[in-house]
Amino acid sequence: MTRKRVAILISGRGSNMSALIEATRAPDYPAEIVGVLSNRAAAPGLATAASHGIATASLAQSKFPTRDMFEDVMTQTLESWDVDIVCLAGFMRILGADFVNNWAGRMINIHPSLLPLYKGLHTHERALADGATTHGCTVHFVTPGLDEGAAILQAEVPVLPSDTPDTLADRVLGQEHRIYPQALRLLASGQITSLV
Template identity: 80%
Template sequence: MTRKKVAILISGRGSNMSVLIEAAKAPDYPAEIVGVLSNRAAAPGLEIAQQHGIATASLAQSKFLSRDMFEDTMTQILESWEVDIVCLAGFMRILGEDFVNRWQGRMINIHPSLLPDYRGLDTHARVLADGGKVHGCTVHFVTPGLDEGPAILQVQVPVLPGDTPETLSARILIEEHRIYPEALRLLASGDLSADKVLN
């Protein structure tokens, strides 16, 4: 079995990154994590990746004259790792259209809502403010529009009486950790593609 080479983009602790790293340790898993790239040098996830012997890199967008230059450098790093698939795991930058198109059909993200509902940030607080009864998480393909790409897997999580953004987030994170490795497995094995999801 030829395993797909995967890079993970993070901005923080990377709890979903850690789950993907653990999943990829299984000998029958069709992907291997070859690199972790962060836009924050202080991201705790970088040290975690290094402890697993995974290549890491950090780039501060503020050091570049433009987003294009920043993303061109990101692409150079990803290509140096010979990456097949890119996974976003709490990467807190909106990616430009050229970069997204470069990885079209090969870049996925985990988002804490039932897309297309609650795109963007603060999803847990927003669903509670709206009196929502159901929340959840979605793994989706990344497209130029914010959180607009086709969904791969979704899980519903009920909103409970007395929930806070923190309690709701904690329950949803459990489901994120379950479905993100499964979505990557589907994509890396060839059982799933953007074309299959779109058609």
């Protein structure tokens, strides 16, 4: 079995990255993590990845005159790792259309809501403010439109009367860690392809 080569883009601790790394340790998993790239040098997830023997890189967008130049260097880094699939795991940057289109059908993201509900930020606060009774997370293909790509997998959690944004986020995160490795398995094994 030839395993697909995967890079993960992070901005922070990388808890979804850790879930993906753990999943790829199974001998029958169709993907391997070959690199982790962060737009923040201080992202704790970089040390986690390095401790697993995974190549790491950090690029600060502020050091580049334009977003295109920043993304060109990101592409060069990913290509140097010979990457097949890119997974966004808390990467807190909006990516440009050229970069996204270059990875069309090969880049996926985990978002903390049941898309198409609550695109963008502060999803848990917004769900609570709306009086939602269910909430959850979505793994989806990345397209130039924010959180608009086709969904691969979703998981629901009930919203409890006692919930705060933090308690709701914790329960959703548990589901993120469960479905993200499943979604990557589906893509890497060729069981799903992008609808773009």
